[in-house]
Amino acid sequence: MTASGEGPGGGSRAEVLRRVREALGGARGTRPPVPRRYARRLTDDEAVNRADVLALFTERVADNRASVRHVSADELGTAVAAALWGREAKQIVVPADLPFGWLAELDGVRALADTPAVDVDTLAAVDGVVTGCAAAIAQTGTVVLDGGRAQGRRALTAVPAYHLCVVHADQIVGTVPEAVERLDPARPLTWISGPSATHGIEMVRVEGVHGPLHLEVLVVED
Amino acid sequence: MPKFAAAARSALADTGLRRNLRGGIAAAREREAAAAAELGGWDDLREAGRAIRDAALLDLDAHLEELERAVTEAGGTVHWAADAAEACEIVTGLVRAAGADEVVKASSATTREIGLTAALARAGVTARETALADLAVQLGDDEPSHLLSPALHRDRAEIRELFRRTMPAAGPDLTDDPAGLAAAVRVHLRERFLRARVAVTGANFLVAETGTLVVLESEGNARMCLTLPGTLISVAGIDKVVPTWADMEVFLQLLPRSSSGDRMTPYVATSTGVTAGDGPRAFHLVLLDNGRTRALADEVGRTALRCIRCSACMNVCPVYERAGGRAYGPVYPGPIGAILTPQLRGVDSAADASLPYASTLCGACADVCPVKIDIPDVLVHLRGTVVESRRRRPVPPPELMLMRGLAWTMGDPRRYETALRRGTRWARLLSRGGRIRRLPGLLGKWTEARDLPAPPSESFRAWWTRRRP
Numbered sequence: 061m062t063a064s065g066e067g068p069g070g071g072s073r074a075e076v077l078r079r080v081r082e083a084l085g086g087a088r089g090t091r092p093p094v095p096r097r098y099a100r101r102l103t104d105d106e107a108v109n110r111a112d113v114l115a116l117f118t119e120r121v122a123d124n125r126a127s128v129r130h131v132s133a134d135e136l137g138t139a140v141a142a143a144l145w146g147r148e149a150k151q152i153v154v155p156a157d158l159p160f161g162w163l164a165e166l167d168g169v170r171a172l173a174d175t176p177a178v179d180v181d182t183l184a185a186v187d188g189v190v191t192g193c194a195a196a197i198a199q200t201g202t203v204v205l206d207g208g209r210a211q212g213r214r215a216l217t218a219v220p221a222y223h224l225c226v227v228h229a230d231q232i233v234g235t236v237p238e239a240v241e242r243l244d245p246a247r248p249l250t251w252i253s254g255p256s257a258t259h260g261i262e263m264v265r266v267e268g269v270h271g272p273l274h275l276e277v278l279v280v281e282d
Numbered sequence: 283m284p285k286f287a288a289a290a291r292s293a294l295a296d297t298g299l300r301r302n303l304r305g306g307i308a309a310a311r312e313r314e315a316a317a318a319a320e321l322g323g324w325d326d327l328r329e330a331g332r333a334i335r336d337a338a339l340l341d342l343d344a345h346l347e348e349l350e351r352a353v354t355e356a357g358g359t360v361h362w363a364a365d366a367a368e369a370c371e372i373v374t375g376l377v378r379a380a381g382a383d384e385v386v387k388a389s390s391a392t393t394r395e396i397g398l399t400a401a402l403a404r405a406g407v408t409a410r411e412t413a414l415a416d417l418a419v420q421l422g423d424d425e426p427s428h429l430l431s432p433a434l435h436r437d438r439a440e441i442r443e444l445f446r447r448t449m450p451a452a453g454p455d456l457t458d459d460p461a462g463l464a465a466a467v468r469v470h471l472r473e474r475f476l477r478a479r480v481a482v483t484g485a486n487f488l489v490a491e492t493g494t495l496v497v498l499e500s501e502g503n504a505r506m507c508l509t510l511p512g513t514l515i516s517v518a519g520i521d522k523v524v525p526t527w528a529d530m531e532v533f534l535q536l537l538p539r540s541s542s543g544d545r546m547t548p549y550v551a552t553s554t555g556v557t558a559g560d561g562p563r564a565f566h567l568v569l570l571d572n573g574r575t576r577a578l579a580d581e582v583g584r585t586a587l588r589c590i591r592c593s594a595c596m597n598v599c600p601v602y603e604r605a606g607g608r609a610y611g612p613v614y615p616g617p618i619g620a621i622l623t624p625q626l627r628g629v630d631s632a633a634d635a636s637l638p639y640a641s642t643l644c645g646a647c648a649d650v651c652p653v654k655i656d657i658p659d660v661l662v663h664l665r666g667t668v669v670e671s672r673r674r675r676p677v678p679p680p681e682l683m684l685m686r687g688l689a690w691t692m693g694d695p696r697r698y699e700t701a702l703r704r705g706t707r708w709a710r711l712l713s714r715g716g717r718i719r720r721l722p723g724l725l726g727k728w729t730e731a732r733d734l735p736a737p738p739s740e741s742f743r744a745w746w747t748r749r750r751p
Contacts, residue, residue: 071372072364076520076571079364080343083579090340094333097326098532105322120545177559180476180510200538200546213560214509214551218502219476236546237531245492245527246356248557251534251550256502258464259542260415261438263306263431266460269414269468270475271502271549 102199102234110229113198117232118279120201124254125267126275133282136226137165140190143224143276144169149187153178153220155212158190162210162226174212183215188222189272194249196232197239201254203227203277204239206247214248223272225252229281283611285636290605293435302437303606307597310430313543314594314650321539331536332654334529335588338490339578345490345523346569352493356555358565369570370401373482373515376566377407380513382479386471388497388504389413390484391429391591392570393517395613395626398482409482410474412503414467421448427607427615429593430541435606438463445470471503481507481562485518486590487533488567491526493554495567498537500548508551514562519570521578521587533590536652540592573626582663586621588653595647595657601640610637617647621660629668638664680724699743706737 081088107113114130121128131139140162144152149169156175163171172178172186192210193203203225205211210226217223233239243249256271267273283289293299318324338345350360363369377385385402387393387409399409399420411420415433419426422444426432433441438458445452445466452466483504487496495516497504508514524533538547556565578584596602596616607615611633614622620637629635638661647657672679678686691701712718713736721729728734740748 071362072368072571073362075364076362076569076575077343077346079571079575080346080520080578083575083584084340084342085579087340087581089344091337092333092340094337095326095329098323098330098535099326100531103322123545124548184472184476197546202546207557207560214505215561218505218509236534240528240531240534245489245494245552246554248554248560249550249552250505251546251552252548253544253546254548257500257548258414259310259431259500260413260418260433261441261460261463262302263310263428263434264460265542266464268461269464269501269503270412270471271505 100235100237106199107234113232113234114229114279114281116234117196117198117201120198121254121277122201124201124275125257126201126254126277128277128279130279130281133280136278136280137161137163139278140224140226141165141167141169143278144188144190147188147222147274149222151186152188152190153183153186153216154190155210155216157212158192158210162190174216177213180215180219183219186220188224189216189220190224190226191217192226192228193231195239195242196227197234197236198232199235202239203252204243205250205252206243208247214250217250217252218271221272222274222276223252224276224278226278226280229279232279283631283633285632286605286609286640287636289609289633290640293606293609294604298437299435299606300604302435303603306428306431306434307603310543310593310597314540314597317539317543317545320545321535327532327535328652328654330532331590331652332588334524334532335590335653338523338525339521339584339587341525342520342523342578345525346520349488349490349493349523350569352489352491353555353565353567354493356493358493358555358567361566361568363568363570363572365572366396366570369396369517369568369572370398372568373398373517374402374405374407376513376515377402377480378405380480380564382407382513384408384410384474384478385480385482386410386412386474386478386503386507386511387416388481388483388499388507389416389432390482390517391613392484392519393482394426396517396570396572398517410471412471412475412507413499413501414464417467417471418444421445425608425612428596429591429615435608475503475506475510478511480513480515481511482515482517483507485516485522486537487524487530488518488522489525489527489530490523494527495553496530497551497553498541498547498549499551500542500544502549505549505551508553509561512562513564513566514553515566515568517568517570519572519574521574521589537590537592540594540650540652573628576628577622577625580625580663583621583625583660585655586618586625586660588655589618589622590653591618592652594650594652598646598650599641600644600646601642605640610640617641617657617661618655621655621657621664624664624668629664629671635668635671638668684724702741702743706739706741709734709737710739712736
């Protein structure tokens with residue numbers, strides 16, 4: 061498809077590129093070296109071993125004003141159910157490929173699988189959503205979803221007011237560079253660090269505008 | 283648009299506004315300083331950020347072509363706009379083609395720069411701002427005053443009054459509790475999000491290598507814009523390009539910590555072209571020049587294009603803290619606006635030409651800039667550009683006439699000594715208690731904000747001549 065009917069790219073493609081080349085003149089095409097002396101891994105002050113990484117993740121998720129709990133693999137079903145009861149959730153939506161065991165203990169909570177895709181009105185009406193994640197970052201307390209296994213499409217976590225995210229301990233990396241290295245930008249990524257918030261009034265941070273008002277993270281230790 | 287000094291005058295007289303500004307940006311300043319200090323090697327990260335932005339800009343044509351190829355391969359469409367009018371025309375055409383008469387918009391200084399909302403309105407399309415502060419600015423028919431927090435000039439009580447007046451569902455019980463105001467915005471816009479067929483957003487970064495659009499936000503409105511409507515249109519300056527996905531590891535640390543002071547912005551959404559079964563079915567990227575190549579042609583000025591729009595410079599600026607953002611004109615406030623706006627728009631108008639002077643050159647902005655833009659250096663350079671541009675005008679500006687007069691006077695020792703003697707006599711007549719409070723005529727502008735010490739009764743030259751044997 062062309063933009064404004066002047067061949068591929070259309071419009072002012074040629075003109076803009078010509079201006080760029082003219083503006084750069086002799087400097088054009090130089091790529092100055094990029095010094096990458098910054099830390100790519102956590103420092104020893106932040107974490108010495110794996111347990112420290114998990115502890116840092118937990119601390120930082122809590123700093124982001126999300127709830128966080130550690131559970132063992134065989135407690136997960138109970139923990140998911142307990143979290144949903146705690147929110148008095150009656151109906152939730154889940155990705156079609158969410159592991160069955162995560163919801164095995166649900167009693168009195170109806171889980172709608174996103175297959176076929178639920179419509180937006182249903183998404184807005186449900187009490188919450190349960191997903192897994194693709195990676196998590198200890199230093200920033202972030203979970204990253206990439207639409208892969210147990211995560212579903214992006215709208216599932218954008219609309220409902222409550223998001224319960226299950227993180228397996230081995231998915232947690234230390235730093236942002238480690239996460240960027242592990243993630244595939246061809247997939248749609250959503251990095252989530254706490255509930256929806258705004259600095260829109262007097263630059264004071266307030267939780268809860270358009271996105272999920274509550275984020276709860278369950279860390280599964282094997 | 284008035285000159286900076288004139289526009290700042292009303293803001294300076296508004297004590298309520300100054301209180302809002304002072305409180306808001308002091309807190310932001312502290313958060314940012316803490317977030318930068320916590321991360322070891324902050325300066326190494328800034329140095330990498332600077333170098334990556336330079337590498338992106340100095341090979342910009344190649345990066346733009348690579349970006350276009352990657353976006354197209356991922357199922358998106360790239361459009362090129364030489365100026366604001368062309369960009370608005372492209373977006374309007376796309377919205378019409380999608381059959382929509384309303385679009386949802388996520389914060390974007392770029393769409394404000396091109397006046398997109400007004401252009402869409404002329405075509406019968408309503409553009410709804412969705413971020414809380416942008417909505418407050420739109421509902422109040424107001425101008426934004428800060429990059430991160432556009433309604434910073436309004437306090438919570440004013441925002442409550444505005445919402446009570448303009449949001450039918452908010453009701454008279456709405457208090458000025460910020461959480462309650464945020465909840466009112468959620469309710470007000472929910473239906474519009476669910477029904478929207480077209481979303482318009484800006485971009486924080488465009489990754490050339492992969493064709494990836496990267497948007498950082500905190501409220502969740504941009505996430506909904508990126509996923510719910512069937513058509514997504516993103517308008518981005520050609521300067522938003524970064525070469526590789528790996529480069530994002532630097533900016534995803536620099537931007538959150540410099541902007542809101544968070545370790546990570548609550549939401550980072552990345553989107554590459556179109557994904558089957560997830561999000562929009564059509565993605566359009568509008569690449570905008572609108573003066574950026576003019577800035578790029580200036581070897582000193584082009585460093586302003588490194589900017590990642592974090593707003594740290596305005597939070598440390600003593601001039602911004604007092605004058606507020608609206609004095610800088612409608613789009614880019616603060617120190618970065620003072621160097622970006624005159625380059626994007628040129629310095630022909632008196633208002634744009636006044637911006638490089640809206641600074642004390644204290645250098646605080648350069649110290650915090652995450653991509654190390656030497657803002658004072660560019661300001662001084664642009665002051666030179668302003669003076670040069672006025673040199674050949676038919677009627678020379680007063681400053682130039684004064685300088686020419688001084689050059690003539692100081693070009694000859696006799697003329698200089700005579701002028702010195704007469705000047706001293708007049709100056710001493712004007713002084714009271716050793717200070718001159720007001721100079722006559724055009725010189726009076728200089729004494730508007732400061733006193734001039736009275737000159738001594740005898741000049742150095744006169745004294746030197748007298749003491750020689």
